[in-house]
Amino acid sequence: MIRYLLIVLFFCCGALYAQVSPVTELSEVNLKYIKLKDSVYTTTQTVLNDSVLKRNQSSLTSLLNYNTTMYLKENGLGMVSSPSFRGTTAQQTAVLWNGININSQTTGQTDFNTINTRGFDQVIVKSGGGGVIDGSNAIGGSIYLENILEYNLGFENDLFLKYGSYNTYGIDYKTSYSTKQASFSLGVSRQGSENDYEYLGTDRINKNGQFNNTNISSSFGFKLNTRNTISFYANIYDGKRNFSLPTPNALETKYDDFNTRSMLEWVSKSKNLTSNTKVAYITENYKYYPNIVRDFYTYGDVGSLFVKYNLDYEMGRILLSGGLNYNQNNGEGSDIEHEIRHLGSAVLGLKHKVNKRFLYEISLRQELNSTYESPFLYAAGIQAEITSFYSLKLNTSKNFRIPTYNDLYWEGLGNTYLKPELSYQGEMSHVLHIPNASLTINAYYNKVQDLLLWTPDVNGVWRPKNAENVKIYGFEGLLTAKKSIAAHNFNVSATYAYTVSTNEKTNKQLIYVPYHKLTTTVGYAYKKLSAYYQYINNGEVYTTTDNATDHILNSYMVANFGLEYNLGRKNANTYILGAQILNVWNESYESVLNRPMPGRNFNVYLNFNI
Amino acid sequence: MIMKKNLKLVAMFAVILLLQNCTSDDREIRVDSPPPSGDYANGIFVLNEGGYTYSNASVSFIDNSGQVYNNIFYAVNGRLLGDVAQSMAFHGDKAYIMVNNSNTIEVVNRYTFESITTIEQDILNPRFMTFVGDKGYITNWGDPADSTDDYVAVLNTETQVVINTISVSEGPEEIVNNNGTLYVAHKGGWDYGNTISVLNAATETITSSIQVSDVPGNMLIHNSDLYVLCAGKGDYTGDETLAGLHKINLATNQVTDQIIFADGTHPRHFQITNNSLLYTLNRAVFKVNLSDFTLPTTPFFSTNVQNVGQLNGFKISNGNIYIADAKDYVSNGAVLIYDLQGQFQQNYHVKLIPNGFYNNN
Numbered sequence: 001m002i003r004y005l006l007i008v009l010f011f012c013c014g015a016l017y018a019q020v021s022p023v024t025e026l027s028e029v030n031l032k033y034i035k036l037k038d039s040v041y042t043t044t045q046t047v048l049n050d051s052v053l054k055r056n057q058s059s060l061t062s063l064l065n066y067n068t069t070m071y072l073k074e075n076g077l078g079m080v081s082s083p084s085f086r087g088t089t090a091q092q093t094a095v096l097w098n099g100i101n102i103n104s105q106t107t108g109q110t111d112f113n114t115i116n117t118r119g120f121d122q123v124i125v126k127s128g129g130g131g132v133i134d135g136s137n138a139i140g141g142s143i144y145l146e147n148i149l150e151y152n153l154g155f156e157n158d159l160f161l162k163y164g165s166y167n168t169y170g171i172d173y174k175t176s177y178s179t180k181q182a183s184f185s186l187g188v189s190r191q192g193s194e195n196d197y198e199y200l201g202t203d204r205i206n207k208n209g210q211f212n213n214t215n216i217s218s219s220f221g222f223k224l225n226t227r228n229t230i231s232f233y234a235n236i237y238d239g240k241r242n243f244s245l246p247t248p249n250a251l252e253t254k255y256d257d258f259n260t261r262s263m264l265e266w267v268s269k270s271k272n273l274t275s276n277t278k279v280a281y282i283t284e285n286y287k288y289y290p291n292i293v294r295d296f297y298t299y300g301d302v303g304s305l306f307v308k309y310n311l312d313y314e315m316g317r318i319l320l321s322g323g324l325n326y327n328q329n330n331g332e333g334s335d336i337e338h339e340i341r342h343l344g345s346a347v348l349g350l351k352h353k354v355n356k357r358f359l360y361e362i363s364l365r366q367e368l369n370s371t372y373e374s375p376f377l378y379a380a381g382i383q384a385e386i387t388s389f390y391s392l393k394l395n396t397s398k399n400f401r402i403p404t405y406n407d408l409y410w411e412g413l414g415n416t417y418l419k420p421e422l423s424y425q426g427e428m429s430h431v432l433h434i435p436n437a438s439l440t441i442n443a444y445y446n447k448v449q450d451l452l453l454w455t456p457d458v459n460g461v462w463r464p465k466n467a468e469n470v471k472i473y474g475f476e477g478l479l480t481a482k483k484s485i486a487a488h489n490f491n492v493s494a495t496y497a498y499t500v501s502t503n504e505k506t507n508k509q510l511i512y513v514p515y516h517k518l519t520t521t522v523g524y525a526y527k528k529l530s531a532y533y534q535y536i537n538n539g540e541v542y543t544t545t546d547n548a549t550d551h552i553l554n555s556y557m558v559a560n561f562g563l564e565y566n567l568g569r570k571n572a573n574t575y576i577l578g579a580q581i582l583n584v585w586n587e588s589y590e591s592v593l594n595r596p597m598p599g600r601n602f603n604v605y606l607n608f609n610i
Numbered sequence: 611m612i613m614k615k616n617l618k619l620v621a622m623f624a625v626i627l628l629l630q631n632c633t634s635d636d637r638e639i640r641v642d643s644p645p646p647s648g649d650y651a652n653g654i655f656v657l658n659e660g661g662y663t664y665s666n667a668s669v670s671f672i673d674n675s676g677q678v679y680n681n682i683f684y685a686v687n688g689r690l691l692g693d694v695a696q697s698m699a700f701h702g703d704k705a706y707i708m709v710n711n712s713n714t715i716e717v718v719n720r721y722t723f724e725s726i727t728t729i730e731q732d733i734l735n736p737r738f739m740t741f742v743g744d745k746g747y748i749t750n751w752g753d754p755a756d757s758t759d760d761y762v763a764v765l766n767t768e769t770q771v772v773i774n775t776i777s778v779s780e781g782p783e784e785i786v787n788n789n790g791t792l793y794v795a796h797k798g799g800w801d802y803g804n805t806i807s808v809l810n811a812a813t814e815t816i817t818s819s820i821q822v823s824d825v826p827g828n829m830l831i832h833n834s835d836l837y838v839l840c841a842g843k844g845d846y847t848g849d850e851t852l853a854g855l856h857k858i859n860l861a862t863n864q865v866t867d868q869i870i871f872a873d874g875t876h877p878r879h880f881q882i883t884n885n886s887l888l889y890t891l892n893r894a895v896f897k898v899n900l901s902d903f904t905l906p907t908t909p910f911f912s913t914n915v916q917n918v919g920q921l922n923g924f925k926i927s928n929g930n931i932y933i934a935d936a937k938d939y940v941s942n943g944a945v946l947i948y949d950l951q952g953q954f955q956q957n958y959h960v961k962l963i964p965n966g967f968y969n970n971n
Binding site: 247249290413511540549550551593 | 636637638639640661663664665681692693711712713714730733734753754755756844845846847848876878892893920922936937938939940941942961962
């Protein structure tokens, strides 16, 4: 109990100190042009950008692990990784690339170690249901990977070089050129590691864990005239990983990912109308080699076309939105029958700012398809500014997750009669804002029905079915604060989540959902020197559905420390030299059973920005 | 004022540093103290295979008084057994445990359970083991995705070194010895098998092959016959076939009798006792009289009342029927004991995914 009292104490005490911290909460947006995806008014979003992206390791796993309430299940550093967001399953977090849902059509989830954050300008984490806007899988929350096109900035170059323990390297280069009318950027990132760390407390090392990946992202924007803008975004990810061995004599395996994403966007604005048309095509391809000495592999391959049209009509304090979405998936695999499926949806939304202090929003979505039952989704919420420093948000939504290609079309086992998972949730947020500090406290309830699971039948054969219902509730605290004393600048950002996620039938906590998770980042800057310390404190998780204590993963605390010095002139081109100690206290820990993570290790980096 | 603020700052950092050390150590692998005699004798071992890649296989021991000792390998040797314990075999005072996904065989003293050695060389996906004289014969799948590299490893049980490997067709599962003639059931791994290889232990060569139904897994020798249970291919293969129970004369290696199962039924385990053959189908146990050898129409008894999730292991020993319940494969399992009339007697808690019983009386 004392432990949680301390956390509360920490939040109260922290809130006295304040200002812009690395993790910024999205500021209140004017009710002018709002992209349909914005439902920020009545839910919570966290924006991760700039130095946060650079100071964290390049994988989306590491970034989110240290800066959000999400639990990341990582099969050893760099290996397959999936989230549990607000007590939900790996498939119940949607990942969107510039507004396009990129969760794998075969598995339903995104492997967070196949997303290189260096390819994006910002990563936004939205908590809670977002089915109406983000589509399938947005049950626990959504992650937006965003490239931002900027105009009239001239020629800019950014080079980031990093080298560390286990031959871990990172080379990131981004160049951009923009005029008043046109904008272009190209980013190339290459990451790799021998990844042969020791397993603390044993004489084993992480065998066959080497990986490397290359990410190329490019965007191009052109303002045709004052009303029309055309943009093009592209992303290629090529990742090669050997999978670390669960036991020393296990067969060595490897996994290749090759994903491409491209999108053309046309935004047209007139007096009261804004239309947004997106056409995107994404491909996902994996190859799994069950034995690296042989050429044999199994694969999955899906190409997906998205067409999204959205029209916003602004009428004084009211914003009306309407949208149509069409999505075609064309997939096959070693064990997946070749199938083309067509999914459509229509969306309607209303946002009304009644007065300076009160706003409500309602949005509706009807799914249209022939593959599975087409659910009707909704989201509604209010935001009320009660006092100058306190606002209240309420939100309720119905969300869904569609069955995957594996679920539907796996040869012999797939089941085309599956229903989508449905989630009904409600949430309340209290936002406290004082100069230089903000504290958000959320409480939520989420009921997930017809969970899509592969479960053994009476013969021990695993088959997909709508197996269970899950009841989730919890609360979260998100704090950011900043304080300056003379030339000394301090900032703190912290998150804490308490999560209860139980199987309705057995009343047992879901596996790999910790009751508690705490993250903290403390930053300090003095003139050209800055230092930061971040840690996560992850509560124990069960790995068996009977919550047996002999298969628990113990809680752990992992901390990183970094130091940076700016060699350049003040307010000019920067040359930053930095060094990090990761897992400072040499904690032995695992986020997935039998998958040890590295002990204390080091790296140095250099950042040129010209 | 500045002082006070600085004090708060210091206090805040102190709290931050305090908070970070809030970790617990709740994982508890309960170590049961060994039996008073010090030996795991006069009882039955239960092999718990553990979760795939989780490396949490374990061995439980139920003594004749009904006392259960879990995690005995860990208790005695201070380390975990490995990843997916497939089967166990006894030879003299030694027990050999095939740890499938670890690609190891753990050799222990069968009474003290003290580790003698771990066999790692020339072992790849070990399944089952039998003995002829001072040699052990271990079926290996090799690389599961390669249907041509399967073999039987020949082990010198004095040195615990693999001295030869005999290439066999895909998916060698159970292996039994009849006076120096070995029978290997080809269950199949990537594909599906339908043969029994006959192997001469002295010459270490395959002498013939017996055709049976698809997916032969379990074999037992009773009197002068070999009984083979073939599960048949499941519906998920896209080519479902009928299960079969074959009786093979050991002198001629000819199938002399057989039972072909009904469409869509896939029996998993069988045992022989008192001129009866008991097999399991889903959650029920059926009885075949060996004299008339015909397919029973009604179950002998069902485990539904005891709410068995997965009937994952089946053994008749000491006049009892032992059933391993693997639950949902993601929970600690149970052992249920029935008498030979099919009456439920007793229920014991064991560990993750129990799959087999080995009498140590």
